[in-house]
Every structure is written in C-alpha cells, then in structure tokens.
Amino acid sequence: QKEVEQDPGPLSVPEGAIVSLNCTYSNSAFQYFMWYRQYSRKGPELLMYTYSSGNKEDGRFTAQVDKSSKYISLFIRDSQPSDSATYLCAMSANTGRRALTFGSGTRLQVQP
C-alpha cells in the first residue's frame, strides 16, 4: 500500500465549476501538506502549503487538512481553462533532512 493515495483522474469539468481534489495518507507523522501544480512537460510548482490541520485560502484555491481522517483536499472555485494541469499532493513528517512524499497526481481538464 502506498503511503499517499491520490485518484489519477482524469477529471474533466466545465469552466466555472468548483473542483475538489483529494488525497489520503497512512503515515500519522505527516505534519506538512502541500499541493503542487504541474503543467504538461514542466516541473511541478508549489500551489498551496498547510501545516497540521485546518484550512488555508489563497484566491480561488482552498486547501483543507483533516489529520484525524488522514485526508487532505484542494478546492478550486470558478475553475478556468488555465487550471488544466496535473495536481500533486505532497507531505512531510518533519523539517530538515527528509524529502517530500508525493501522491501520483490527478489530471484536471477544464473545458471552456
């Protein structure tokens, strides 16, 4: 079983829709939770960063972490064609030495 599970999609929505992307994880030591966005043939770029449980909002994007359920979500409001990309969740148990553990990514297509 993978430490981080993510539905690969693809997920296709019309422009303006609300998008929900999710990941589950098994390691209760994870404290840092991130969402990376990856456009085709590009490297991932950080989109959202959350420490421990709770919500964080940045413009049209909201990240939620529920540590009791080991479940994280990314919501995109008023989705745009430019949001079409692969979204990778990532998490880390501590600061410093260890690198991130990534989900396999969900491919999102926003239809104009």
Add this chain to the structure above:
Amino acid sequence: NAGVTQTPKFRVLKTGQSMTLLCAQDMNHEYMYWYRQDPGMGLRLIHYSVGEGTTAKGEVPDGYNVSRLKKQNFLLGLESAAPSQTSVYFCASSSTGASEKLFFGSGTQLSVL
C-alpha cells in the same frame, strides 16, 4: 532569473551505456533532490543532498549515483543504463528541507532502449 536548470532536456541511451544528468541552482539552496516521475507512480525520490559534499539515498536509489562537489550543482549518474530507468527525471532544491517550498527544474526525458 534561472532558478533550477537541468541538462540535457532529452536523451536516448542504449542498454548498458552510461550518462550524467546535471542540475544547477542559483538560489544558494542547501538541499537538492533527484526525483523520477513515471505514469501512475508520482514523483519518487532517488537521492538527495543536505549540503555540499553530502548525499543520501532516497526511495529508489538502485542503479544511480550522485555527487555534490559544489553547493550549486547536483549530478545524477547512471553507470549502466537499463530500460527500467526510462523516465522523466526532475531535480529540485530548497533552502531548509522538506517543510519548505521545493523549486523544480523542467525535467529530463530519458529513454533507454
């Protein structure tokens, strides 16, 4: 405003050949990482470095070697390439480790025939 630069962008190897992938960052970051990305597998850590002269194994280190002789450079070597190493390779760097933002290069597409 280069950030993280990877060379080459594309490469085709025959089984048994060797090659080195170069990663250079101009942000004075301490931490550098090599990941591979395969369909359905996400990003998997190969090796990483927490500073000049230091390296450590990640999740899938077999068949790869790395060196960090200079702080700004992190090299990934394949001594005897195998078809299973066909993948997209990404280098990343960060200032203080896994809790901080990773900056990624644009990737190297490697095919081993």
